Amino acid sequence: MPESTTPEQEKRTDELKPAGEAKILELPILPLRNTVIFPSGISPLTVGRPLSLAAAEAALATEEKLLGVVAQKTDGDGDPAASNLYQVGTMVVINRMMRSPGSEDTLHLIVQGQERFRILEIIQEAPFFKARVELLPEPAREKTPEVEALQRNINALVQKALTLLPNVPPEIRSIILGAEDSVRLAYFLGSVLDLEVAQEQALLEASTEGELLHHMHTYLTREVEVLEIRSKIANQAQEELGKAQRDYILREQMKQIQKELGDAEPEQAEAALLRERIESADLPDEVRVETERELRRLERLPAAAPDYHVIRTYLEWVLDLPWKKRTEESLDLNNARKVLDEDHYDLDDIKERILEHLAVIKLNPKTKAPILCFVGPPGVGKTSLGQSVARSMGRKFERMSLGGMRDEAELRGHRRTYIGALPGRIIQSLRRVGVNNPVMMLDEVDKLGMDFRGDPASALLEILDPAQNFSFRDHYLDLPFDLSSVFFIATANTLAPIPPALRDRMEVIRLEGYSEEEKLHIAKRYLIPRQIKEAGLGEEQVQITDEALAALIGRYTREAGVRQLERTIGRLARKVALKVARGEGDVFTITPNDLEAYLGHETFFHEVARTNLPPGVATGLAVTEMGGEVLFIEATLLPGAKGLTLTGQLGEVMQESAKAAHSYLWSHADELGFDCQEKLERNGVHIHVPAGATPKDGPSAGVAIVSALASLCTGRPVRSETAMTGEITLSGLVFPVGGIKGKVLAARRAGMKRIVLPRRNEQDLKDVPEEALRGLEIVFVETVAELLPQTLTPEGESAGESHKPVAETAPCAEEKVGNEVRVEGGARA
Amino acid sequence: MAKSGKILIERLRSEASYRRPSGPLWQPAVDVYRCPTGWKIKFDLAGVAPEDVQVLIAEDNLIVRGVRRDSVISEGWSYHQLEITYSRFERVLRLPFDLSHAEIRSESRDGWFILHIDCA
Secondary structure, three states: OOOOOOHHHHHHHHHHHOHHHHEEEEEEEEEEEEOOOOOOOEEEEEOOOOHHHHHHHHHHHOOOOOOEEEEEOOOOOOOHHHHOOOEEEEEEEEEEEEEEOOOOEEEEEEEEEEEEEEEEEEEOOOOOOEEEEEEOOOOOOOOHHHHHHHHHHHHHHHHHHHHHOOOOOOOHHHHHHHHHOOOHHHHHHHHHOOOOOOHHHHHHOOOOOHHHHHHHHHHHHHHHHHHHHHHHHHHHHHHHHHHHHHHHHHHHHHHHHHHHOOOOOOHHHHHHHHHHHHHOOOOOOHHHHHHHHHHHHHHHHOOOOOHHHHHHHHOOOOOOOOOOOOOOOOOOOHHHHHHHHOOOOOHHHHHHHHHHHHHHHHOEEEEEEOOEEEEEEOOOOOHHHHHHHHHOOOOOOEEEEEEOOOHHHHHHHOOOOOOOOOHHHHHHHHHOOOOOOOEEEEOOOHHHEOOOOOOHHHHHHHOOOOOOHEEEEOOOOOOOOOOOOOOEEEOOOOOOOOOOOOOOHHHHEOOOOOHHHHHHHHHHHHHHHHHHOOOOOOHHHHHHHHHHHHHHHHHHHOOOHHHHHHOOOHHHHHHHHHHHHHHHOOOOOOHHHHHHHHHHOOOOOOOOOOOOOOEEEEEEEEEEEEEEEEEEEEEEEEOOOOOOOOOOOHHHHHHHHHHHHHHHHHHHHHOOOOOOOOHHHHEEEEOOOOOOOOEEEEEOOOHHHHHHHHHHHHHHOOOOOEEOOEOOOOEEEEEEOOOOHHHHHHHHOOOOOOOEHHHHHHHHHHHOOOHHHHEEEEEEEEEOOOOHHHHHHHOOOOOOOOOOOOOOOOOOOOOOEEEEEOOOOEEEO | OEEOOOOOOEEEOOOOOOOOOOOOEEEEEEEEEOOOOOOEEEEEOOOOOOHHEEHHHHEEEEEEEEEOOOOOOOOOOOOOOOEEOOOEEEEEOOOOOOOOOEEEEEEOOOEEEEEEOOOO
């Protein structure tokens, strides 16, 4: 082309130029609803409105198929007014056109954006808009830092948006990320993003890159924000739904698997099984109604419901209980007696009382079962006696230790509202034995805890009351269970800790300690055979002579029961077993001389009654949990001191009885013919009771204290080999005390020859085995005046002794276990 | 029927000397031959009058642009279907030699637009 052109030439080239290259031209205008077409990219258009159809037809009739599209400011179904059009639009080329099959009045166009234009003038409004337009240049590219920053921000935002929109097809992704020209990218995003027409129009009208990008940035920021919130909401919803949905799906799968395996739905199968059991079980009416109601609830619940398992466990408990099942009793009294005799030596009185109860039950099966309480020291056979009772009656035996129990709920259960609730021990035991008339032993009832954490003894009140326990309600079951056929036997070492209300409900049977004679028999009949068998020896392989056995009982053990004795025999048997195993022999006869070789030194000194007691020392008798004990009372004068000093861990009752003894002597010295008033006035008195570490209490040391004091005042020693017990009053009466059998046995063990007892304890001697009384002189007294001549040596017999009481040897009530002095509970004098 | 003639060939001095459209223009398909005398470049430009084609050269770039006009449609006709793209087109080719001094001749034959480029 020449450097300079003539006007004609210019005109000619203008004509030659395509329409798109002219600056100002006339175009048919197609109003657009809801969208803006940008001058890049291809858009489909569906044309149906008459005005638009006419515009499209007009464009198609031109040589170059150029059409101006302009967005409407507001939507509307009808043809828009010219004033409703934006001023800036896009010139497009119609690339494709087709008519809808069946509808001549709808055109489908595919148009390619070319240039932006501004409407200069609408030159025709019907049948279509025609305008004279001025083509606008592309937004001017700028290279300012602001534009650079906007470009980068937009790129970052686009990246972010793409990560939030995982469903964008990869082609579009690569178009967006590959775009080099930010203006093209902005136009593309404008057509892709869900923007309002006004926003899109603003993009279209932007005349500089900066303006365009600024708009785009604003829109994108908002868009990304919305996307982020959307994805956050979606995530939250997903999380919430996720677990429930997962569980559901897994459960459904499990069902399917079970169906495939041929199992019925497990919860239905379970409910059906329970129903079957309920129908076949022999239940009381009230229980049946309740279980059926629970079963109906169970059937309505899905297995996953927390209540499901609670109800199922409950129903199983109810069904497992022996509501009506009982053992048929074989109440043959002769047989019962035989069984009792087989298991226990002697205890005639107790066996008799048990047989009485059995006889009543035999004659009147409807009678309430008695509630017995065996009280006695450890090892006397309370528990095994209970077992024998069960055996003699042919009932099942269930033992339950109450020792240390401190929660009422342990006996009576927890309400079902608690998680993991279970019935109490009573109901649990009944389920275990499976009958409703067992012999139930409540062991160690005196060791029930009772504090702020609960009071199980109160729960026992209901259980042990025959008038109430036919409808015992466990908290868990909440159904009445008939306990009246249960033969309750409680055991205790002492009655004192048992609350009176509870004691009142039980018939107390005392098992005092055994005498040495009895122990000998028990050992020969039960303990030796048992221990020899335990050691794996034949009965003929170990022979223990009676003398050796007596030595074992007397010198290697000290107890009311026979547990320690049995252990000692067991030790002996094992020593023999060792020898047999070593092949040192086959048959061993054990004599008293062998004992030291087998068992070492004697554990206990034989209690030699102290002869030649100094004045001021008397021998008393006490009862401990371990049985009877011998107790020495030592008194001495304290010249110049005043009043009474008491030592030796004496309890209040014992201190008071010491004061009573002191006061009695002081005030009645003349009557008694003692010349001691002055002595008591001038001197203080100290009374001490060894062993000092053992707490002692009780009134029964009264006579021993008064004897010791009298001996101190008169200088006449207390008669040796004389033990005494009894409570004294200030007026000089001697009152009866308890534990006579244990005390007598202890005195005998200690080698006493005379025992002074209150007169009113005479009948208690019947309990003492005859052989224990053999060789003992028993003296009964009613008053202190009667007592003192019996306990003090006659005047002058061993006069000349020093007034100073001496207790060189410790009293023998100490068990030597190494250097330790064992202190077992307290002693009650 | 072959029709040869002088065509409007502008030597491009700078990019700014012609107006770039915002939107992409359509691109005719092209075949490029080597022949003993040089190069033959054949454009699929049926329905385009030779005078509506503009050829621009700048070093090794060959730009062919122009406009296809619908010269068939007449008063009173209307379209039922439209598939041929009209209006402006532009095709940029990068050739492996400098065009600055080449002699270029055009020919329009059977709807093809052919450029003959003779290299010395």
